[in-house]
Amino acid sequence: MNQASHHVVVVGAGFGGLEFTRALAGAPIRITMIDKRNHHLFQPLLYQVATTALATSEIAWPIRHLLRKRKDVTTLLANVVGVDRAGKNVLLDDGGAVAYDTLLLATGARHAYFGHDEWEPFAPGLKTLEDATTVRRRILLAFEQAERETDPAKRQALLTIAIVGGGPTGVELAGTIVELAHDTLRGEFRNIDTRQTRVVLIEAGDRILANFAPKLSTYAVKALERLGVTIELGRAVTRCDADGVVFGDKHLAAGTILWAAGVAASPAAEWLGAAADRAGRVLVEPDLSVPGSPEIFVVGDAAHVLRPDGRPVPGVAPAAKQQGRQVAATLKARLAGDTSPRPFRYRHDGDLATIGKRAAVIDFGWIKLTGRAAWWLWGIAHIYFLIGFRNRLAVSLSWLWIYATGQRSARLITQGDDDKG
Amino acid sequence: MNQASHHVVVVGAGFGGLEFTRALAGAPIRITMIDKRNHHLFQPLLYQVATTALATSEIAWPIRHLLRKRKDVTTLLANVVGVDRAGKNVLLDDGGAVAYDTLLLATGARHAYFGHDEWEPFAPGLKTLEDATTVRRRILLAFEQAERETDPAKRQALLTIAIVGGGPTGVELAGTIVELAHDTLRGEFRNIDTRQTRVVLIEAGDRILANFAPKLSTYAVKALERLGVTIELGRAVTRCDADGVVFGDKHLAAGTILWAAGVAASPAAEWLGAAADRAGRVLVEPDLSVPGSPEIFVVGDAAHVLRPDGRPVPGVAPAAKQQGRQVAATLKARLAGDTSPRPFRYRHDGDLATIGKRAAVIDFGWIKLTGRAAWWLWGIAHIYFLIGFRNRLAVSLSWLWIYATGQRSARLITQGDDDKG
Structure with missing residues (x-):
């Protein structure tokens, strides 16, 4: 193999793809980065764009x-529609193809509706900048x-916002929206x-923030209820429409429904014709390569990876970054002639979620934090991870302004808004 | 007339409508402000959103x-579809109506294509925030x-940006875009x-910045050419399509065409069934009221108003503000029992336009400025007029960042982008 001419194609400039590319600085390769967007998005703060705290351009940067x-590195704005594994080509929607020696698929996830795609027009999710401006528009329009509105019942329905899913995104949306309103x-x-x-925060399980320690879930419930959020546990949503949301035997008249419940991987598995889990994530080898194609790797939300204890690796930025670095190390070793397998081991740094602008919960395992101190630590950590x-x-500046003035x-x-009258 | 119950309806929260409302603080009236947008837009800086210098939220504020x-003041987000002059009602698109005692129409203008609306998909104009993000997307996508693109001719066409109209907006777009690219x-x-x-800046007349003193036009041409802008004078555009633009006997292959040439007033004249000029502006009385309806006023870009020397009042923010204040004074006098006519007299403060990030032209009549000093004065003036x-x-911060880093x-x-493939 002529190393200087080794061509690596990366699809997706999220946390995984970007970290992989960074870790390969100085390696004897050429890289082509393909993304269907022109920007890298700092998804952990997307809910703040949806709730009017931050501008779109504050959490997105041009990839190139x-x-x-x-x-x-050559950056291309292009839509991938398939992978020709035999010919080692990435196929584009304009009929073009990009040949690769090594391919990294880091294509992420979209929100999913558990087989009820008909709910999407009524319950937008939150994965892209456009999602965020759609959610922002829905909330403000309500x-x-x-x-x-002069009819009191219709008015109260318009002033009711249902959030489906009690994970970090649902909790953060609920806390911020209630502060926005109040x-x-x-x-x-x-x-x-x-x-x-x-x-109203609706969670099908028996507690919110199920990944956190139980006492942090209890704290989060109290903190949200103190802000004025209603929490509904233990009943799954069975319907979303223009009138509101049904969960269990309950119908909630809500003018706005936000979806923070399920995700499904991007079509990477379809492109590859590879086996996937129920959420569409590619079932990868321990070294994150695709079975039968050692030159193709999948990382981040598009990959199904297990921890040593059998639980899945969570769909968070640090996991995608660790996987990107891991694959870069594997590739560098291979280029140096070392093809021994290098299984990926996930290191969990912790879980964080904010509750409004004065509290947060942090679970590092060895230490658990709540309240104002947790909020400041959360804020400083996120500022640190922003680019530039x-x-x-x-x-x-935006946060201090909100903190000081509430504005x-x-x-x-x-x-x-084409999708909902 | 029971003054405390006097109800004023304002349609449009641009410079004219907002200034009118402000000038009526403390008056014995109720005001309903109706706008189809939730935000007041600082239009003089809209081209900076279109050219990636500012974020949308930096030049727009929620009206309420x-x-x-x-x-x-009650603020309503609503679409007006007509005015019932006999019944004194503003008609909304949901079938509702809002009764008024006094009505101010400050509905502004849209860009117009001289009867060639088929050009719009190929040559977007710049009046709303969505226009600005559309222009931004077109430029960056090119x-x-x-x-x-591998075909050299097609590539050069994609790297050609035609701007139609050599007024301040066209000049400001041209200077900023060439800096963005270079x-x-x-x-x-x-x-x-x-x-x-x-x-390429295309102007049908014989000079750009026709409202400025001739020597400032000459300076602007030199400053633009020094930046790398090509200026085409004296030939009107006769065609815009996916291939480019035709003016006179010349065809320019351009992947991006921006429209900064013509404006047409909003449908206020149609709502009223009132006489209008060719651009759709209502022909108002000297006191800015509508002939036959002394309780209805039209200000800003929706009104046709002449200066004492017979030239039209320009479609700029200071003119709309002066008119808003004038109508507020007229209304206050009427409420106090003074119905004597109060003709509007426009005071022209001057013309300003920037050329890239280091030069500007300013024509105050009594003093004319160019170059770096003009740029700083322009910047300080615009910061001053921003709200908040x-x-x-x-x-x-954004400007200093661009000034220092170019980023x-x-x-x-x-x-x-639905309108153009």
Whole structure:
């Protein structure tokens, strides 16, 4: 193998793909980075765009700008539609093909509706910048419509926001939305009192934040209820429509439903014709390669990887980054002639979730934090992981402004809304 | 007339409508502010969103937040579809109606294509936030497509951006886009050299910035040409399509066409059944009221108003603000029993336009400025006119960042693009 001409194709510039590319700096290879978006998205803060705290550009960066100094990397904005494993080609939607020697698929996940895709128009999820501006528009429009509504029952339905899924995203949305309604918007309407907004968090399991220690779940329930969030446990959602949401024997009239419940992997498994789990994640070898194609790797939310104790590796940024680094190390070893298998071992750093702007829960295993101290640690950690001084400064400024004044800077209703009247 | 129950309806929260509402603080009236958007937009900086320098939320503010302390004002997000002059009702698209005693129509303008609406999909204009993100997407996508294009002629067409209209908006777009291509994006592509981007400014008249003193037009031409902009004078555009633009006997192959040429007023004249000029602006009385309906006023870009010398009042923010204040004074006088006519007199403060990030032209009549000093004065003036400390700080930060590093913070390709393949 002529190493200097070894061509690596990366599909997806999320946390996994980007970390892989970074770890290969200086390696004797050429890299082509393909993404259907022009930007890397800092997904952990996406809910803050959806709830008007941050601007879209504060959590997204042009991929080619991030990789501008890497002359060995060519960035392409393109839609992948398949992989020709035999011919070692990535197939594009314009009929083009990109040949690879090594391929990394880091294509992430979308939200999924457990076989009920008909719910999507009524219950948008949160994975892309457009998702975030859609959710933002839905929430803000509900208040605008309530201000014009004269029927008290319809008005209360418009002021009811149901969030499906009690994981970190659902908890963070619930805390932020109730603060938006009760604090930020208070006093700006004449016909409604935004403090009468109901935020209902619906979780099918028996506790929220199921990945955290039970006492942190208990704390989170108390903190959310103190903010004014209603929590409904133990009943799965069986219907979402324009009138609201049904869970168990209960119908909740809600003008806005947000989906934070399920994810499904991108079509990487279909492209490969490879075996996948129920959520569509590729069943990879211990070294994250695809069975039968040692030159293809899958990382992040697109891959099904187990921890030593048999639980799945969670779909979080640190897991994707660790996998990206692991595959980069494997590839560098192979280029150096060492083809011994290098199984991936996930190291879990901890779980974090904010509850509004004054509390958070942090579970590092060896230490558990709640309240204001946890919130500050959460904030500092996320500022740290943002890319670039400019964005760190901008996000810090936005947060301090909200903290001090309660005012949010990105309360914009933009774009049309084709999917729901 | 029972003054305390006097109800004023304002349609449009642009510069005119907002200034009118502000000037009526403390007056013995109730006000309903109706806008089809939830935000007031600082249009003079819209081109900076279109060219990735500013985020959308930095130049737009929720209307009801701006008016939150005015307990006499109710803000409604609603689409107006007509005015019932006899019944004194504003008609909404949901079948509702809002009764008024006094009505102010401050509905602004859209861009217009001189009877060639079929050009719009190929040559987007710049009036709304969505227009700005559309233009931003078109410009950034052209570079992305060029990076993938292998045919040299097609590649050069993709790297050609035509701007139709040599007024301030066209000049500001041209200067910023050429800097974006030559400075900001430089070195981030592997198959193209963004310095080969051609920006062509097409003006049908015999000089750009026709409202400015001739020597400032001459300066602007030199400053633009020094940046690398090609200026084409004296030939009107006769065709825009997917291949490019035709003006006079010339066909320019351009992947991106931006429209900065014509504006047409909003449908206020149609709603009223009132006489209008060719651009759709209502022909108002000297006091800005509608002939035959002294309780209805039209201000800003929706009104046709002449200066004492017979030239039309320009479609700029200061003109709309002056008119808003004037109508507020007229209304207050009427409520006090003084119905004497109060003709509007426009005071022209001057014309400003930036040329890239280091030059500007300013024509105050009594003083004319060019170059770096003009740029700083322009910047300080625009920061001053922004609303709120938070936005002044954010925009200052964005500008200083661009000034110091050349890097722009909002290089996002978002939303679909339904109108052009």
